[in-house]
Amino acid sequence: MAFLELRNLEKSYGATRVVKDFTIGVEEGEFISLLGPSGCGKTTVLRMVGGFETPSQGAIFIDGKDVVALRANQRAIGMVFQAYALFPNLTVAENVAFGLKVGGVGRAERGARVAEMLALIGLRDLGDRYPFQLSGGQQQRVALARALAPRPKVLLLDEPLSALDAKIRVSLRTEIRAIQKRLGITTIFVTHDQEEALSMSDRVVVMNGGRADQIGTPFEIYNAPTSRFVAGFVGTLNTFDAVVTDQAAGGVTLDDVPLVIGRRLPVAAGQTVGIALRPEAVQLGRDPSREVVLPAKIVEVHFMGAVVRIAAEVAGRKFTIDTFNRVDMPPPAVGKSVEISIAARDFLILSDPVEGGQPRL
Amino acid sequence: MNRFMAWIAFLFGATYFALPLLGMAEFSLSMRRGVYSLDAYRAVLADPQFQATFAFSVVMALFTIAFGILLVVPTAFWVRLKLPGLRPLVEFLTLLPLVIPAIVVVFGYLRLYNTSSWLPMTGTAMGTNILLMFGYAMLALPYMYRAVDTGLRAIDVATLTEAAQSLGAGWGTILAQVILPNVLPAVLSGAFLTFAIVIGEFTMAALLDRPAFGPYMQILGANKAYEPAALAVIAFAITWACMALIQLVTRFSKHARAQR
Ligand SMILES: Nc1ncnc2c1ncn2[C@@H]1O[C@H](COP(=O)(O)OP(=O)(O)OP(=O)(O)O)[C@@H](O)[C@H]1O
Ligand SMILES: [Mg+2]
Numbered sequence: 001m002a003f004l005e006l007r008n009l010e011k012s013y014g015a016t017r018v019v020k021d022f023t024i025g026v027e028e029g030e031f032i033s034l035l036g037p038s039g040c041g042k043t044t045v046l047r048m049v050g051g052f053e054t055p056s057q058g059a060i061f062i063d064g065k066d067v068v069a070l071r072a073n074q075r076a077i078g079m080v081f082q083a084y085a086l087f088p089n090l091t092v093a094e095n096v097a098f099g100l101k102v103g104g105v106g107r108a109e110r111g112a113r114v115a116e117m118l119a120l121i122g123l124r125d126l127g128d129r130y131p132f133q134l135s136g137g138q139q140q141r142v143a144l145a146r147a148l149a150p151r152p153k154v155l156l157l158d159e160p161l162s163a164l165d166a167k168i169r170v171s172l173r174t175e176i177r178a179i180q181k182r183l184g185i186t187t188i189f190v191t192h193d194q195e196e197a198l199s200m201s202d203r204v205v206v207m208n209g210g211r212a213d214q215i216g217t218p219f220e221i222y223n224a225p226t227s228r229f230v231a232g233f234v235g236t237l238n239t240f241d242a243v244v245t246d247q248a249a250g251g252v253t254l255d256d257v258p259l260v261i262g263r264r265l266p267v268a269a270g271q272t273v274g275i276a277l278r279p280e281a282v283q284l285g286r287d288p289s290r291e292v293v294l295p296a297k298i299v300e301v302h303f304m305g306a307v308v309r310i311a312a313e314v315a316g317r318k319f320t321i322d323t324f325n326r327v328d329m330p331p332p333a334v335g336k337s338v339e340i341s342i343a344a345r346d347f348l349i350l351s352d353p354v355e356g357g358q359p360r361l
Numbered sequence: 362m363n364r365f366m367a368w369i370a371f372l373f374g375a376t377y378f379a380l381p382l383l384g385m386a387e388f389s390l391s392m393r394r395g396v397y398s399l400d401a402y403r404a405v406l407a408d409p410q411f412q413a414t415f416a417f418s419v420v421m422a423l424f425t426i427a428f429g430i431l432l433v434v435p436t437a438f439w440v441r442l443k444l445p446g447l448r449p450l451v452e453f454l455t456l457l458p459l460v461i462p463a464i465v466v467v468f469g470y471l472r473l474y475n476t477s478s479w480l481p482m483t484g485t486a487m488g489t490n491i492l493l494m495f496g497y498a499m500l501a502l503p504y505m506y507r508a509v510d511t512g513l514r515a516i517d518v519a520t521l522t523e524a525a526q527s528l529g530a531g532w533g534t535i536l537a538q539v540i541l542p543n544v545l546p547a548v549l550s551g552a553f554l555t556f557a558i559v560i561g562e563f564t565m566a567a568l569l570d571r572p573a574f575g576p577y578m579q580i581l582g583a584n585k586a587y588e589p590a591a592l593a594v595i596a597f598a599i600t601w602a603c604m605a606l607i608q609l610v611t612r613f614s615k616h617a618r619a620q621r
Pocket of ligand 2: 044
């Protein structure tokens with residue numbers, strides 16, 4: 001049994017089921033992200049683990065013990081909220097000491113632990129400040145220290161970075177992950193920001209409509225999405241329908257343009273299959289090492305710094321193409337006719353039924 | 362021009378309030394013929410009746426405040442946290458004391474708790490005092506509840522509660538160490554209002570026949586000339602001191618600045 005185990009969790013409010021058959025085992029020291037659009041039930045799952053909501057069905061085990069019957073204050077769980085939720089009447093040090101004091105830790109030990117925690121978050125000198133005297137990023141680090149001080153078994157974070165501005169968000173991301181690794185604490189992190197989830201986590205749970213659509217490492221989630229939803233939600237994707245010409249060898253045509261997928265396809269010849277392609281898997285220009293070369297016309301060019309995002313028309317469809325910025329290669333002009341190259345292994349085959357066919361930006 | 366009119370209005374208002382007070386203060390200083398003196402004040406302060414009734418009312422006020430805090434803070438907290446749908450109802454209930462005259466309440470008390478009732482609270486002095494305290498607490502309820510509820514609005518009650526729970530705190534700890542300190546300025550302003558109400562209250566104390574400050578003021582007023590004026594000035598001073606303390610508390614709570 002995993003260290004933290006959620007088994008067939010269900011949560012209904014009245015007749016609406018907001019969490020459905022949610023099962024996952026989290027290993028000790030693992031960092032798991034719950035990723036999904038707004039309203040998909042991420043917070044609800046987290047709150048059930050934290051003891052703030054009672055599951056309608058299912059079980060939650062922490063360290064082999066069923067905790068569903070335990071109240072929130074008996075579960076030894078650290079929680080970090082989007083709104084920081086520091087106690088405004090207490091100083092930073094008193095905030096961090098709160099859980100220790102409640103837990104009956106003696107004064108001397110408490111002081112030592114608080115100092116240790118403040119050092120951990122790099123705010124050694126701010127122990128005497130009040131929360132309103134801190135920046136948002138500092139407040140959130142204090143909230144993290146406060147949650148970690150009583151040595152909880154599990155750390156839960158609900159969109160802790162959403163209220164911060166972009167720069168702090170990225171730096172704090174790294175810092176949280178480093179602290180988590182150092183302490184080896186089992187962590188569930190809720191976010192709707194895919195970059196956050198992919199960059200921080202050991203494994204990502206992509207949620208959709210209260211269900212876990214796919215659970216896997218960031219690499220798996222990004223490169224081998226099992227559902228159209230996951231493929232579309234994580235990263236940008238070109239999706240299109242193609243007609244199968246050769247099921248075994250993986251041949252399809254896209255508006256009479258033949259493509260080589262190079263793998264056995266799930267549907268028979270004559271039928272339609274959903275194909276997807278990451279923007280960065282498309283290369284501008286002819287590359288002889290790639291199996292598919294197609295003519296294209298540049299429609300839009302967005303220079304974003306390190307990445308240049310290009311929209312091109314390929315076989316009557318709009319493709320999104322990402323290329324890295326290079327000093328010796330200015331972005332192509334709009335309206336120019338070019339060739340693009342695609343390696344067969346980069347095509348993703350979507351197993352669920354096709355709808356639309358337009359690339360999702 | 363606008364400014365000028367504003368000043369005129371202000372001066373008119375100030376005169377309207379200040380003149381009677383000035384007249385009363387002047388009168389309270391005129392006990393000795395021909396010169397101003399503090400004789401009336403000396404007489405009042407030296408009166409053992411004054412000391413006894415004032416002490417009684419102060420003690421009653423302190424108990425009422427303690428009882429009010431214990432009643433209102435957890436109630437307002439719970440309503441905000443768990444029963445937000447009930448807030449309009451609770452607000453309405455706490456406003457009732459403003460529309461139900463104290464005399465009606467006292468007669469209700471006397472009917473329910475008289476010596477031949479199932480709970481003869483008026484049978485002993487202590488029982489009657491407790492009854493009086495309930496009455497006072499009820500009179501102060503609209504102010505106390507509103508003050509505390511406003512204080513609670515300034516903090517994120519639900520999230521702070523959950524944060525405290527996740528750190529292992531139970532309800533008692535949450536109320537005493539998280540909620541109360543954060544609404545303390547509000548609670549204190551409620552407390553000072555309660556104090557002012559209890560010190561001046563007449564109807565309940567008189568009908569329950571308790572030796573409180575209100576009835577004493579009334580008796581003195583009926584029997585003396587200069588002393589009642591002095592007493593009125595003292596009562597005003599107490600009320601104003603309470604108001605000033607409310608202001609001070611609000612201004613000097615060190616962590617509250619962030620929310621204002
Ligand atoms: N107390 C409640 N009563 C009724 N419905 C609720 C309650 N709490 C949440 N819901 C519903 O449950 C669904 C999931 O909510 P939840 O807060 O878990 O979503 P989320 O994934 O965290 O979304 P977000 O990214 O916006 O925070 C939503 O549709 C929400 O309206
Ligand atoms: Mg949420």
